Amino acid sequence: MxxxxxxxxxxxxxxxxxxxxxxxxxxxxxxxxxxxxxxxxxxxxxxxxxxxxxxxxxxxxxxxxxxxxxxxxxxxxxxxxxxxxxxxxxxxxxxxxxxxxxxxxxxxxxxxxxxxxxxxxxxxxxxxxxxxxxxxxxxxxxxxxxxxCHANTAARCSGFDECLVITLDGLGDGLSGSVWIYRNGRLRPVNKIPAKVSMGVFFEHVTNLLNMRELEDEGKVMALANYAFPVDDSANPLLIMIKCDGLSFVSGYSSTGMFKEMKKIFWRYPPEQFACMAQRTVEKITAELVQNAVAQTGMKRLALAGGLFSNIKLNKRLGELPEVEKVSVFPHMGDGGxxxxxxxxxxxxxxGISNCGLSDLYLGPGYSEKEILDCLIREKASFEKISNPAKKAADLILNNEIILWFQGRMEAGPRALGNRSILARADDRRLKDRLNLALKKRVWYQPFCPSMLAEDAKELLCTEKLGTDNNPYMTMAYSVRHDRIKAMEGVVNLDGTCRPHFVGDENPRYRELLGHIKMKTGYGVVLNTSFNIHGDPVVCSPGDALDTFYRTDARYLFMEDFLVENKTR
CATH class of the missing domain: 3.30.420.40 (ATPase, nucleotide binding domain)
Structure with a gap:
């Protein structure tokens, strides 16, 4: 055993x-x-x-x-x-x-x-x-x-033999962050960042002031920031709220004092402008801390964890710093990890085991064919067993259908990676509104993300500095190549970036689906969003999948080799 x-x-x-x-x-x-x-x-x-x-x-x-x-x-x-x-x-x-x-x-x-x-x-x-x-x-x-614990996930799952490890979040055990050196399997602390000044709490305040839910809607803040014209740093009052001092953050305000002062600032700006200034503050100040840490330690490979690093635009900024050679973001970076x-x-x-490589993130529960079939019969679903689900799904997607895709073991972490996913064409911008209104039921400005064959990434994205090997699981923003934007209109943000999932050999059926898409369009890429209605957890069981299916306007649900159709749609 x-x-x-x-x-x-x-x-x-x-x-x-x-x-x-x-x-x-x-x-x-x-x-x-x-x-x-x-x-x-x-x-x-x-x-x-x-x-x-x-x-x-x-x-x-x-x-x-x-x-x-x-x-x-x-x-x-x-x-x-x-x-x-x-x-x-x-x-x-x-x-x-x-x-x-x-x-x-x-x-x-x-x-x-x-x-x-x-x-x-x-x-x-x-x-x-x-x-x-x-x-x-x-x-x-x-x-x-x-x-x-955050540092362990960042370092031991990074694939690096040695690296600089940085953790940043709201707070925990009296700290809001930490800096470590990982070498010879050991984590050696370099600095601990006290909880009284927290970049994570700063962004929580922003989320609350925008009437969103802290610890949940920070991604919406990042998305909303795309809809404002950037202001010069000299005109950004949020930059005085929190500053970098060596390997720590400093502020003239307590956590509650910071909130009160930010509330005064908030009323002077449109919401999207406030979000943009906050995003700029997070990127600029955190980048300064990383630059200082690289200079002090000489370590150019960076492993990151903690809730702040769910911010993919921040991660892109850090990965593009000239001082940084490679970046690995633990894919379950928040407290859930x-x-x-x-x-x-x-x-x-x-x-004494130092490394735990992540060959994939399909670490959750899986369900047998019998369990799925029993659920379908119990719920009196209209279904059939098909011989080639990947090809059938690809054909429907190419015909502008939105499909629900339930396969294998559930993903660990916040992102759907082709086992609990909603899939659609990546090159049709009109599908975004249909998805938001009829299926996901979320705010209009939240972007969708692509899954793509790993070998197609260099053709579609600017990968020269960031690479693709260390962050395959939607943890990093990438700029889309200008001449490829048309092929990815449904998954490109307003700023020309996307949050991609690179699909290798770890998911054969999903690769097969993408391969069929590539045969018709030239690229193996689809729009991939999590299989849930906004505000609900991602589906886990066959029963969850059916319940969500019937609460949306979707017509097709694939569950392993079974195709469920809602013929009233």
Whole structure:
């Protein structure tokens, strides 16, 4: 029997993961199983899914790692109602109350404190109780720090033998970021960035001021920024809110003071201009920190993790810095990836295993033909079994149909990569409005992304500086070649960039589909967006897929070798 290490994260976007030797055989986030977007709390269903995948009992696990034991996180473990209330308010499921302003000040002040002996002790008691209730026993429990877990995912999954590692997010365990050197399998800390000045919190404030949901809609802010004319840095008042000082950030404001000052600025500008100035601030100040870190360490290969690096325009900016040779962004860069990071850290300390290569991200649950067929019969769906799903799907796409595509194991992380996807032609701009209004039901300015054959990337994109090997999973923006924009009109942003998924041999059926597209259009590229309605988690099970299918205007759903058709469309 393989020796598995179980990783756990019970905060925002909770989840669990298994690490075994040099591989990550399974990872899933709780939202996919409870069907509550970015679920928070003890990931009971995720842990059960890990055990079911491995075919083991709780008593077979001897090493468990759970991330983050700071004071605030420990308090929400002891009083889970606090976590639930924050979840409902943040997701706009609950209206504002009289004391929300006071709660916000309390939240930012309290979460700036790091872990201590008491918080670690109480967190350990909490996990021991929860785990014993599930039948776990005789295990070693590790409590690695928040940013150490992020650093593990960045470094150990980068493919680099040595590199500079930078983590940046809102905050966790008293920090908003960290800088490390990864060499000979070891992570050596260079600097820790205190939580009291956080680039992630800065962008959270921007998201809130634009009446969007923090920790969820930051991508909308980045997209909205494309619709403004850039202003000169001398005319950007947000640049004085937060600055780079060596390997840290500094500000003349507390977290709540920064929000108040930014609120005054917000009312003087249109929303898209405010978003543009904020995006420029994030890119400029973070780039300065990276340049300083490269100069101080001499390391030119960069591995990144933490929620701030979900910002693909920032990642592009960093990858194009002349000081930087290569960049790898861990594809599950936000807190949802902490369970993987915790398990990797425990794996290194237990076995000395330093690298866990990611051959693909299809790490979630998969379903047998019988399970899918039973679901189709139970739901009285109209379906048929077909001999060549990839060709049939490609033909429908070429005929301007939008298809729902459910294949193999679910992806880990926030991006659909051809197993839980909605697919359409990439060269038809009109499909964007149809997708937004009839299927995804999201704001008009959010762009869609392409999946493309890896070998076609150099023909379609400007890849000379960024390359394609280190970031195949939609973690980086790329400029589209001017003479290829027409072939990608449905997936090109207003600024001429896109967020591509490069498809290699890891997904044979998806490659086959793209190959059929290439035979007709000259390029193996499709529009690929996640299989969900906006605000819902990506579908996981056959039942989830059917439920979402019937709630949209889509006509065709492919589930392995079965084609489901809604003939009322």
């Amino acid at each position: 393989r020796n598995y290490i179980l990783g756990i994260w019970d905060g925002h976007d909770a989840g669990a993961a298994l690490v075994a030797g040099e591989s990550i055989p399974f990872a899933v986030n709780e939202e996919r199983l409870t069907r509550r977007k970015l679920e928070a709390g003890f990931p009971l269903l995720s842990i059960k899914a890990c055990l079911a995948y491995a075919g083991i009992a709780p008593s077979d696990i001897t090493e468990i790692a759970a991330s983050t034991a700071d004071t605030a996180k420990t308090l929400t473990r002891i009083f889970p109602s606090l976590k639930e209330e924050y979840y409902l308010i943040r997701r706009r499921k609950k209206g504002p109350g009289r004391f929300d302003g006071l709660k916000k000040r309390f939240k930012y002040r309290f979460t700036e404190y790091g872990p201590n002996s008491i918080s670690r002790y109480l967190s350990r008691l909490y996990f021991d109780k929860k785990l014993s209730e599930m039948g776990f026993c005789n295990y070693n429990l590790h409590l690695p720090d928040h940013h150490l 902490l369970a993987i990071g915790a398990a990797l850290e425990a794996n290194y300390h237990k076995s």
